[in-house]
Amino acid sequence: MVKVEGLTVRYRTNEGYFTVLKNINLDIYDGDVLALVGPSGCGKSTLLHVLSGIINTYDGKVTINGEGINTKKHKIGLVLQDYGLLPWKSVYENAVLGLKIKSMLTSDDRDYALFILDRLGLKEFVRRYPQKLSGGQRQRVAIARALILKPDILLMDEPFSALDEITREEMQELFIEIQKEYKVSTVFVTHSVEEAVYIGKRIAIMSKSPGTIKQIIHNETYGLKDKRLCREFYDLMIKIRKDIKEEWST
Amino acid sequence: MKFNRKAFEYFYALLIIFLLWYMISQIVNINLIPSPILVIENLSKTFKSKLMIHVEYSLFRILMGILLSLIIGVPTGIIMGYFSKIDKLLSPIVYLIYPIPKIAFLPIVMLLFGLGEMSKIFMITVIVVFQVIVSLRDAVKGIPENIYYSIYSLGGSWFQILKEIIIPASLINILTSIRVALGTAISVLFFTETFGTEYGIGYFIMDSWTRVNYIDMYSGIIVLSLMGIILFSTIDFLGIIFCRW
Numbered sequence: 498m499v500k501v502e503g504l505t506v507r508y509r510t511n512e513g514y515f516t517v518l519k520n521i522n523l524d525i526y527d528g529d530v531l532a533l534v535g536p537s538g539c540g541k542s543t544l545l546h547v548l549s550g551i552i553n554t555y556d557g558k559v560t561i562n563g564e565g566i567n568t569k570k571h572k573i574g575l576v577l578q579d580y581g582l583l584p585w586k587s588v589y590e591n592a593v594l595g596l597k598i599k600s601m602l603t604s605d606d607r608d609y610a611l612f613i614l615d616r617l618g619l620k621e622f623v624r625r626y627p628q629k630l631s632g633g634q635r636q637r638v639a640i641a642r643a644l645i646l647k648p649d650i651l652l653m654d655e656p657f658s659a660l661d662e663i664t665r666e667e668m669q670e671l672f673i674e675i676q677k678e679y680k681v682s683t684v685f686v687t688h689s690v691e692e693a694v695y696i697g698k699r700i701a702i703m704s705k706s707p708g709t710i711k712q713i714i715h716n717e718t719y720g721l722k723d724k725r726l727c728r729e730f731y732d733l734m735i736k737i738r739k740d741i742k743e744e745w746s747t
Numbered sequence: 748m749k750f751n752r753k754a755f756e757y758f759y760a761l762l763i764i765f766l767l768w769y770m771i772s773q774i775v776n777i778n779l780i781p782s783p784i785l786v787i788e789n790l791s792k793t794f795k796s797k798l799m800i801h802v803e804y805s806l807f808r809i810l811m812g813i814l815l816s817l818i819i820g821v822p823t824g825i826i827m828g829y830f831s832k833i834d835k836l837l838s839p840i841v842y843l844i845y846p847i848p849k850i851a852f853l854p855i856v857m858l859l860f861g862l863g864e865m866s867k868i869f870m871i872t873v874i875v876v877f878q879v880i881v882s883l884r885d886a887v888k889g890i891p892e893n894i895y896y897s898i899y900s901l902g903g904s905w906f907q908i909l910k911e912i913i914i915p916a917s918l919i920n921i922l923t924s925i926r927v928a929l930g931t932a933i934s935v936l937f938f939t940e941t942f943g944t945e946y947g948i949g950y951f952i953m954d955s956w957t958r959v960n961y962i963d964m965y966s967g968i969i970v971l972s973l974m975g976i977i978l979f980s981t982i983d984f985l986g987i988i989f990c991r992w
């Protein structure tokens with residue numbers, strides 16, 4: 498379980514300090530899928546950077562399974578909007594990078610990596626370099642890399658927003674399947690209410706800058722099949738849109 | 748495929764250059780511009796007996812000079828590129844020294860290091876090292892911040908960041924900087940070899956000139972050029988091998 502208590506993040510600028518996040522309290526349960534929705538500039542990526550250990554100067558307390566974040570000890574799977582793949586490494590080398598950084602690769606690790614790559618439909622691309630892949634394929638490599646790590650928590654920053662619509666829906670579908678299979682605790686950032694309702698188990702709505710968490714909604718439609726054909730899906734979207742309309746516009 | 752095409756390009760360019768040279772030599776018809784056929788004939792006869800020793804000396808000096816520049820320049824450039832505090836301290840010094848025509852210090856260098864190999868290698872190193880530092884520093888600075896994110900979140904050490912990101916990301920720039928440096932290094936080499944030595948292609952060319960043996964002189968020029976071309980294409984080749992993505 499990941500616990501965020503009283504998190505405040507400030508950036509130093511020429512004019513002094515700028516508060517990006519203010520008093521964030523958040524629990525992410527095991528197997529949770531938390532969607533962070535917020536307007537641009539509200540600090541949702543910053544929150545993700547704190548959880549991933551990239552930013553480590555903040556006030557408040559952030560713990561994974563009761564311990565402060567330690568990137569060396571905890572296994573943090575990070576999927577970035579631009580996928581975060583290293584162009585000079587092949588798909589396979591990118592996929593096992595996490596394990597390689599953590600420790601020596603065992604033959605079990607290699608088998609597991611190939612199994613996951615196969616599961617994500619990347620078997621035939623393992624020797625290719627990222628630049629020779631489509632956006633959807635790169636995204637799958639990034640997700641494979643995070644999964645292969647068997648992460649304590651999976652963090653995704655606008656993971657599907659750079660993809661075209663058809664690929665995006667495919668990838669969302671694939672992610673839901675994979676998440677059901679592996680039950681990875683996930684936090685993902687999105688600016689799309691639709692995506693948040695489609696994928697999230699819970700949806701955290703953030704305010705404009707300085708970012709705070711306005712409300713956390715339990716997604717009743719989580720686990721529904723063919724959600725995009727269900728009334729409940731749209732009802733919840735409309736409800737959330739109404740809630741945030743005032744909040745984000747003022 | 749790629750190599751065949753490169754080989755063909757070299758062959759084609761050589762053919763055109765020799766053809767032009769031949770035409771000019773026939774038109775002007777003076778000793779100063781002998782026919783390339785005579786020069787190549789001379790080269791094939793005397794390369795082993797006369798020129799080989801000079802090639803060995805020159806190659807040794809140039810390779811040592813470049814090697815030393817890399818040993819000093821690559822780490823310095825990487826550290827300046829990655830740690831902006833160190834960059835702020837060193838940049839002004841590097842920028843001030845970089846444009847100074849250091850070749851003008853050759854007399855002093857020769858007094859300090861003697862007439863032997865040391866002064867020549869030192870001269871090449873001192874001139875080339877700045878190009879390496881500046882291009883490496885810029886390359887490392889140009890790596891986008893978010894490329895590091897995945898390794899940061901994995902708890903990668905500084906050594907792992909160096910190995911997985913900085914070196915591969917700047918490898919192509921290391922090769923480019925050697926390529927640029929090579930042109931400079933060969934000119935510097937030629938200049939240093941005209942003083943206080945009896946070995947080296949530079950010496951051979953100047954010596955032939957004073958002996959008014961133009962055919963020998965051109966043979967030397969061809970050999971020096973070939974040396975440059977071979978070193979150049981070696982770097983291209985390394986680029987194809989190591990930067991496959």
